[in-house]
Amino acid sequence: QVQLQESGPGLVKPSQTLTLTCTVSGDSISSGSYYWGWIRQPAGKGLESLGRIYTSGSTTYNPSLKSRVTISRDTSKNQFSLELSSVTAADTAVYYCAREIHGRIDFWGQGTLVTVSS
Amino acid sequence: DIQMTQSPSSLSASVGDRVTITCRASENINTYLNWYQQKPGKAPMLLIYGASTLQSGVPSRFRGSGSGTDFTLTISSLQPEDFATYYCQQNYGSLTFGQGTNLDIK
Numbered sequence: 001q002v003q004l005q006e007s008g009p010g011l012v013k014p015s016q017t018l019t020l021t022c023t024v025s026g027d028s029i030s031s032g033s034y035y036w037g038w039i040r041q042p043a044g045k046g047l048e049s050l051g052r053i054y055t056s057g058s059t060t061y062n063p064s065l066k067s068r069v070t071i072s073r074d075t076s077k078n079q080f081s082l083e084l085s086s087v088t089a090a091d092t093a094v095y096y097c098a099r100e101i102h103g104r105i106d107f108w109g110q111g112t113l114v115t116v117s118s
Numbered sequence: 119d120i121q122m123t124q125s126p127s128s129l130s131a132s133v134g135d136r137v138t139i140t141c142r143a144s145e146n147i148n149t150y151l152n153w154y155q156q157k158p159g160k161a162p163m164l165l166i167y168g169a170s171t172l173q174s175g176v177p178s179r180f181r182g183s184g185s186g187t188d189f190t191l192t193i194s195s196l197q198p199e200d201f202a203t204y205y206c207q208q209n210y211g212s213l214t215f216g217q218g219t220n221l222d223i224k
Contacts, residue, residue, distance in 0.1 A: 047162065096161055
């Protein structure tokens, strides 16, 4: 069974960089035909895809956030990470990591709340 | 970006009811459309992919249909565990989601 677990600070100051890591078990992030991505959800609102990294290491990002988002990976630890720069209160949300195949998300992490506040 | 619009935004129904949720894409997405169910405090769960294919383990009372720009999710006979928020998501371009439909008990 594939499992994903987000980790990182729950509180980030405005203008700083939010960094989260997703640890994957039950699958390899460097094999198969999968994307490994990040999705966020502000409280009481809908879902927004931030970007993803393919098993080859190539990345795609949400055009509206592209200038602030970086997704990278550490294959030796079977982890991938999200960096979101210059955060504001609008970036406060639950952040999910997820596995995507053929455009559908079949496995999700439990989510982690990140609050942007001074 | 392809915009996804769901209707209604909220819906009240009773156990045993048949309900339909609609999702409209801002351009033709063929059948690159998925549906998810989300319960409070939980991650979304994939219900249907490719507009009409039931994800493994999902009850057959859930049915998806449509192609092009107009899609529907139908629950044939609501069960207590079906009260949740439902999202459509397109994968024709960069992934985008509808705004959600909150289904609650009448």
